[in-house]
Amino acid sequence: MRSTVQEGGHLGVMIAEVVAGLEPVAGKRYLDATFGSGGHAMALLDASAPDGQVLGLDRDPAAIERGQSVTDRYGGRIRLYETPFADLATALSEHGWDRIDGAIFDLGVSSQQLDTAQRGFSFRFDGPLDMRMDQGRQTQKTAAHLVNELDVTALTRLFFQLGEEPHAKRAARAIVLARSREPLQSTRQLATLLEEKLPGGRPGLHPATRVFQALRMAVNQELEQLEQGIQAAMRHLAWGGRLAVISFHSLEDRLVKHVFKAASTPPPVEGPLRLLPHVRLPAPPFELVTRKPRIPGENELRTNPRARSAKLRIIQRRAPS
Ligand SMILES: C[S@@+](CC[C@H](N)C(=O)[O-])C[C@H]1O[C@@H](n2cnc3c(N)ncnc32)[C@H](O)[C@@H]1O
Missing domain, CATH: 1.10.150.170 (Putative methyltransferase TM0872, insert domain)
Structure with a gap:
């Protein structure tokens, strides 16, 4: 699949791998928790045509405003909410969704945020030392x-x-x-x-x-937001639903790995049950789709420097046996 250049020049990272991992299909519901310029959201909409739906979140009002062109293009199939990860459950409930069939978190800042001197994210430009992703709405x-x-x-x-x-x-x-x-x-x-x-x-x-x-x-309290966000997304995954997270540095990746591991590890067996090997214990609620993180292919690394340190991990909610 092609990588998508979205409005303002942000190049979506590992879009093909995310689509392959989430396996979107028509009629299902997907969450893009980091809408940005909509690269992953549009790919999910295309792959779940004609009637798959996407709920897009971003805490940056500029991303939501720019996203108007995406909502115009896809009609009623996508809605955007200006919401931080920590309020993800509220956005889902406002939208009337209890269960989602897949979710993507593509962490960090977008090229638009990084390249706008006024936002203060980059040492390459001169701007105020601001760095608030939500432009002061809550932070x-x-x-x-x-x-x-x-x-x-x-x-x-x-x-x-x-x-x-x-x-x-x-x-x-x-x-x-x-x-x-x-x-x-x-x-x-x-x-x-x-x-x-x-x-x-x-x-x-x-x-x-x-x-x-x-x-x-x-x-931006990024690690706290991340933990709350992925825990909330996991709680709302439908049976068989998948969560994909792309991280860009070791602290984020370690956190994702830890949360995924905890959710996919069987609880320790205690008491006399331990001695009965034939007793079948309930499986953990999630299973890892990626045992090791996936990384971008060479082609993407050549064309998109932002992809350099990307790591993709995916987990799936098990159907009850
Ligand atoms: C790397 S960009 C996403 C790019 C997007 N996937 C695309 O292809 O255009 C990350 C976006 O997530 C948003 N974001 C980061 N942390 C967030 C949080 N805690 N809550 C909501 N949005 C967040 C940022 O404002 C930024 O727009």
Whole structure:
């Protein structure tokens, strides 16, 4: 299947693998929890023609606004909700759906978010240190608040835990010293400071990469949102329904792997039942479709740099036996 260039230039990642994994069919209901520019949503709609339906969520009002062209194109088959993962169940219930036949989460930020200097996600452009995916609808604290308010210990912990930054303490100290002269307000200020103070990492990795990742994850509470979102999606999967998650760094992938493993592992047998090998215990409610994460093919890696670190995991709800 072709990769889809959506409006604004975002190139959907692993679209063919997601469609192959979710096996969409006509008449069924699908959730795209990270609508973005609609690459996965449109692929699901095409594969479930003529009457499969998609509910698309995104916490970014700009994505929902842009999505109007997709809703126009597919008529009543798709509805969009401006909703964070944590409120996914509310959106489903507002839409009158209790069960879904498949769901996709394509994590992280979109090219539109990254390439809009004003949003403050990128150290490649100069913009305000904002990074709020929802543009302040619910999220109050920006990246500027964090770098100007947290103390050295809290900043160090943040950069180490969410950025896996080996020089977390050095970055934190440099920030606290710099802000004592003037507050850090722009991406350029922060990127330049980190470039000056941190040793160059591996080639191709800008010294500010990990700190920017940590700030973005903290501002948007990404790991908390992810855990709540995938748990909610799993609760709403119909029997045989599948959930696909594409992650882009190890913290996300580890969380997804852990949640999927817990849901697909039989509970430990306790008490006398342990001694009766012929007793058939109930199977766990989910099974792994991907034992190891799938990664993009060479062709996609060549044409879409964003796909470089993508990992796709899929789980399926078992029908009761
Ligand atoms: C990588 S983009 C998705 C791209 C999309 N699959 C496509 O093909 O165009 C991720 C999108 O998910 C949204 N997003 C990220 N975290 C979210 C959350 N916790 N709740 C709702 N939307 C979220 C972002 O705003 C962004 O638009």
